[in-house]
Amino acid sequence: MTKLHTNELHIYTDGSLNLNSVDGYNQIIMGAVWIVKNTEIDFTCGITYFSSSTRPELLAILTALLTVPINNNTHIYTDSQSAIDSINNILQLRGIIERKLFKQNNYILLYAIVDLVYIKKINLILHKVKGHSGCI
Numbered sequence: 001m002t003k004l005h006t007n008e009l010h011i012y013t014d015g016s017l018n019l020n021s022v023d024g025y026n027q028i029i030m031g032a033v034w035i036v037k038n039t040e041i042d043f044t045c046g047i048t049y050f051s052s053s054t055r056p057e058l059l060a061i062l063t064a065l066l067t068v069p070i071n072n073n074t075h076i077y078t079d080s081q082s083a084i085d086s087i088n089n090i091l092q093l094r095g096i097i098e099r100k101l102f103k104q105n106n107y108i109l110l111y112a113i114v115d116l117v118y119i120k121k122i123n124l125i126l127h128k129v130k131g132h133s134g135c136i
Contacts (some may be wrong), residue, residue, distance in 0.1 A: 009073070013076055015032045017031065024081050028051040030059075032047060032059040060115040070121055091117070
């Protein structure tokens with residue numbers, strides 16, 4: 001397994017929702033993928049249940065952050081403004097009123113993202129990129 005020995009990472013993420021793609025239980029299959037710029041490190045996975053366009057985007061960000069070293073400056077590039085807004089809203093709410101978290105869509109993914117940011121002391125910088133621009 002390749003280790004990341006840098007204090008700054010640039011990670012491109014993407015999520016997909018294809019309403020025509022279903023599994024054996026007739027559940028819509030969503031996909032999440034990310035790559036670390038200037039490395040051969042990447043990840044791809046599928047997810048089902050509670051389909052939305054934002055959920056796979058958040059999953060891509062969450063799984064990318066799982067690999068980020070402690071005390072890292074991490075730039076995440078995503079085409080999902082909704083994911084960026086949701087993460088920023090939760091980061092601002094954190095420690096003030098955690099009850100509001102449970103009213104957010106995808107709160108489990110959001111809570112996990114925010115926990116990783118705080119526990120691993122990640123300086124998270126979110127960037128909006130144009131969708132289908134060939135970044136990933």
